[in-house]
Amino acid sequence: xxxIVPVILCGGSGTRLWPKSRPExxxxxxxxxxxxxxxxxxxxRFPAEEGFAAPLLVTGAHLRVLVEEALEGRxxxxxxxxxxxxxxxxxxxxxxxxxxxxxxxxxPSDHHIGDTDAFRAAARAAAGLAGQGHLVAIGIxxxxxxxxxxxxRRGEQLDGGFAVERFVEKPDPATAEAYLAEGSYVWNxxxxxxxxxxxxxxxxxxxPEMAAMVxxxxxxxxxxxxAFVPNAESFTRVPKExxxxxxxxxxxxAAVVPAEMAWSDIGSWHAVQQxxxxxxxxxxxxxxxxxxxxxxxxxxxxxxxxxxxxxxGVIVVVDGGEVLVTSAAGAQKVGTLKGAKGE
Amino acid sequence: xxxIVPVILCGGSGTRLWPKSRPExxxxxxxxxxxxxxxxxxxxRFPAEEGFAAPLLVTGAHLRVLVEEALEGRxxxxxxxxxxxxxxxxxxxxxxxxxxxxxxxxxPSDHHIGDTDAFRAAARAAAGLAGQGHLVAIGIxxxxxxxxxxxxRRGEQLDGGFAVERFVEKPDPATAEAYLAEGSYVWNxxxxxxxxxxxxxxxxxxxPEMAAMVxxxxxxxxxxxxAFVPNAESFTRVPKExxxxxxxxxxxxAAVVPAEMAWSDIGSWHAVQQxxxxxxxxxxxxxxxxxxxxxxxxxxxxxxxxxxxxxxGVIVVVDGGEVLVTSAAGAQKVGTLKGAKGE
Numbered sequence: 170x171x172x173i174v175p176v177i178l179c180g181g182s183g184t185r186l187w188p189k190s191r192p193e194x195x196x197x198x199x200x201x202x203x204x205x206x207x208x209x210x211x212x213x214r215f216p217a218e219e220g221f222a223a224p225l226l227v228t229g230a231h232l233r234v235l236v237e238e239a240l241e242g243r244x245x246x247x248x249x250x251x252x253x254x255x256x257x258x259x260x261x262x263x264x265x266x267x268x269x270x271x272x273x274x275x276x277p278s279d280h281h282i283g284d285t286d287a288f289r290a291a292a293r294a295a296a297g298l299a300g301q302g303h304l305v306a307i308g309i310x311x312x313x314x315x316x317x318x319x320x321x322r323r324g325e326q327l328d329g330g331f332a333v334e335r336f337v338e339k340p341d342p343a344t345a346e347a348y349l350a351e352g353s354y355v356w357n358x359x360x361x362x363x364x365x366x367x368x369x370x371x372x373x374x375x376x377p378e379m380a381a382m383v384x385x386x387x388x389x390x391x392x393x394x395x396a397f398v399p400n401a402e403s404f405t406r407v408p409k410e411x412x413x414x415x416x417x418x419x420x421x422x423a424a425v426v427p428a429e430m431a432w433s434d435i436g437s438w439h440a441v442q443q444x445x446x447x448x449x450x451x452x453x454x455x456x457x458x459x460x461x462x463x464x465x466x467x468x469x470x471x472x473x474x475x476x477x478x479x480x481x482g483v484i485v486v487v488d489g490g491e492v493l494v495t496s497a498a499g500a501q502k503v504g505t506l507k508g509a510k511g512e
Numbered sequence: 513x514x515x516i517v518p519v520i521l522c523g524g525s526g527t528r529l530w531p532k533s534r535p536e537x538x539x540x541x542x543x544x545x546x547x548x549x550x551x552x553x554x555x556x557r558f559p560a561e562e563g564f565a566a567p568l569l570v571t572g573a574h575l576r577v578l579v580e581e582a583l584e585g586r587x588x589x590x591x592x593x594x595x596x597x598x599x600x601x602x603x604x605x606x607x608x609x610x611x612x613x614x615x616x617x618x619x620p621s622d623h624h625i626g627d628t629d630a631f632r633a634a635a636r637a638a639a640g641l642a643g644q645g646h647l648v649a650i651g652i653x654x655x656x657x658x659x660x661x662x663x664x665r666r667g668e669q670l671d672g673g674f675a676v677e678r679f680v681e682k683p684d685p686a687t688a689e690a691y692l693a694e695g696s697y698v699w700n701x702x703x704x705x706x707x708x709x710x711x712x713x714x715x716x717x718x719x720p721e722m723a724a725m726v727x728x729x730x731x732x733x734x735x736x737x738x739a740f741v742p743n744a745e746s747f748t749r750v751p752k753e754x755x756x757x758x759x760x761x762x763x764x765x766a767a768v769v770p771a772e773m774a775w776s777d778i779g780s781w782h783a784v785q786q787x788x789x790x791x792x793x794x795x796x797x798x799x800x801x802x803x804x805x806x807x808x809x810x811x812x813x814x815x816x817x818x819x820x821x822x823x824x825g826v827i828v829v830v831d832g833g834e835v836l837v838t839s840a841a842g843a844q845k846v847g848t849l850k851g852a853k854g855e
Contacts, residue, residue, distance in 0.1 A: 459849060459850055459851070461842070461845055461848070461849065462842060462845070470835070472833075473830075473833050473834060473835050474833075474834055474835065474850075474851055475835040475837065476834070476835070476836045476837070476838075476846075476849045476850070476851055477836075477837045477838065478836075478837075478838040478839065478842030478843070478845050478846065478849070479838055479839035479841050479842025479845070480826065480837065480838070480839055480842070483823065483826075483837065485835070485837055487816075487835055490815070490816050490817075491816060491817050491819070492813070492816050492817065492818040492819070492828070492830055492835055493818075493819050493820075493821075494818065494819070494820045494821075494823065494826065494828055494837055495819075495820065495821040495822060495823070496821065496822035496823055498822050499804070499805060499821030499822025499823070500821070502804055502805070502821050502822070503819075503821065505804070506802060506804065506819045506821070507802055507817075507819070508802070508817055508819055
């Protein structure tokens with residue numbers, strides 16, 4: 170089996186994790202679960218002895234310094250996008266920089282995976298299918314009727330996975346319940362494996378204009394200071410589209426590898442709370458919290474002491490002079506706050 | 513009718529209003545309801561044109577500077593206690609500094625009274641009864657089955673009030689409900705009227721040792737910098753006891769004047785919340801709060817923005833680098849927090 174090249178997409182953002190996640194220090198670069206940042210956890214997931222090549226990172230110009238700092242000297246190739254064009258063009262850039270038969274394992278840089286062994290096993294299965302010409306999604310076996318993710322329905326069994334029957338949009342609660350009960354749906358986690366040549370070939374088939382424009386941006390691109398930078402003028406004209414819409418939902422070679430790997434996209438403070446292990450009362454007071462008569466209360470503070478009395482299911486985040494107090498459900502709306510919008 | 517001398521007791525403290533109330537700037541001196549501090553509201557309650565003499569303030573040495581600042585040039589006599597000995601000795605000090613027939617109107621300095629006219633009417637009725645030889649409590653007509661206050665049961669009708677049948681301790685919830693339903697109980701608000709001579713006479717009858725020791729501390733006391741200071745050595749030997757225990761519960765001349773005057777002892781952040789007028793959702797965001805999907809949420813902040821999502825009945829107080837988040841019921845326990853205890 171050919172070596173697997175981790176392609177790590179680091180686009181930044183994460184306004185729902187405000188006030189800790191901010192434009193100048195976004196979500197991938199802050200420690201949210203365990204001592205390491207999500208970015209550091211991601212790059213640590215691919216040691217050479219487990220059969221992974223050094224990762225190829227695709228990031229934005231505004232994040233380059235943060236990325237290089239967070240690499241802490243680890244070997245990695247870097248592609249710096251002059252503007253961000255969503256995941257399909259970002260992955261196409263990476264594919265152009267790799268041999269045709271290299272297996273790309275595309276991963277976001279801001280997810281948490283609790284079971285690394287299960288992840289690597291799924292990655293190897295996906296790489297195997299990719300080597301046979303499939304474009305493979307690693308799908309997460311649902312643990313609850315989540316409405317915040319897209320789902321993938323599996324079809325006929327393949328060697329190490331399944332053909333994809335179809336991709337479906339984020340469901341309403343009743344539909345999510347039905348998917349969970351039905352048993353053949355997994356969450357679309359945005360983790361994919363395919364060969365570089367296979368991806369570019371399918372991109373050219375389903376998005377010929379995008380494929381041509383990215384190829385032009387690469388041809389006119391330049392290597393500088395250890396990073397590859399596509400031509401800005403060309404790349405700016407590339408349409409914004411996700412890999413799901415541009416390729417995965419259109420290709421007739423889609424496959425899925427289901428995995429149970431304690432995955433979370435850490436998409437909100439409630440997701441952070443769920444990924445952390447609380448005490449016997451479900452509380453997570455951190456170093457600065459004093460909790461009295463509380464259950465399932467999480468405190469995150471960059472300094473000020475936080476005293477909480479008589480509450481259940483509440484999250485308090487104090488950072489950079491901002492105070493956020495939210496219910497678990499309310500955590501989804503953090504991005505709409507004035508502070509999170511920079512107002 | 514003789515003139516009424518407001519005797520304002522200013523002992524400080526207020527740990528249940530931490531983190532805004534602190535040892536160096538306790539409860540009476542912070543604006544909690546309306547723009548003025550509770551102390552300023554108290555001294556403003558007694559204008560000369562309404563028949564009140566300049567107030568006589570009894571405070572501790574550690575609060576003298578705060579008291580003098582908060583007076584803002586208003587005329588007032590000052591007694592500075594070298595140590596604090598609870599309310600009976602404090603009132604006895606004041607009584608010694610007044611003519612025998614002066615009517616003292618004893619008030620805490622840290623209560624809120626929403627209806628000043630009703631208060632003054634009750635004060636005049638109480639003063640009238642005091643002039644007839646009664647020791648009078650102004651009792652608050654209960655609005656709910658409160659367990660945090662002592663109660664007074666009224667007896668036979670007098671001119672402008674009632675004889676006291678008995679004082680009762682803070683009740684349990686069932687007893688409080690019974691008091692409320694029964695209709696002849698009022699809350700003991702710690703507001704009293706009596707003549708100076710009448711009070712000292714009853715103190716001598718029921719607490720002869722305390723009366724003698726206070727008299728000695730006054731005789732050996734000194735006037736300095738516009739304040740009277742009882743002799744420290746003598747006053748330190750005076751036992752600590754409240755006026756309720758030492759005199760009011762023992763005298764056979766106790767009377768009570770019921771009043772409906774939108775009174776609150778502002779005994780907790782929940783009491784502050786109740787004394788303030790919220791918006792249509794019961795929210796009080798203040799100047800620094802952004803509330804989304806909230807009901808009955810109050811935010812008090814000395815600077816940092818406070819964003820709250822999806823909560824009901826929660827109080828957030830940010831002050832001096834401390835963050836407090838509590839339920840209404842939890843507000844009673846604020847004094848037990850490490851921060852409030854200065855740890």
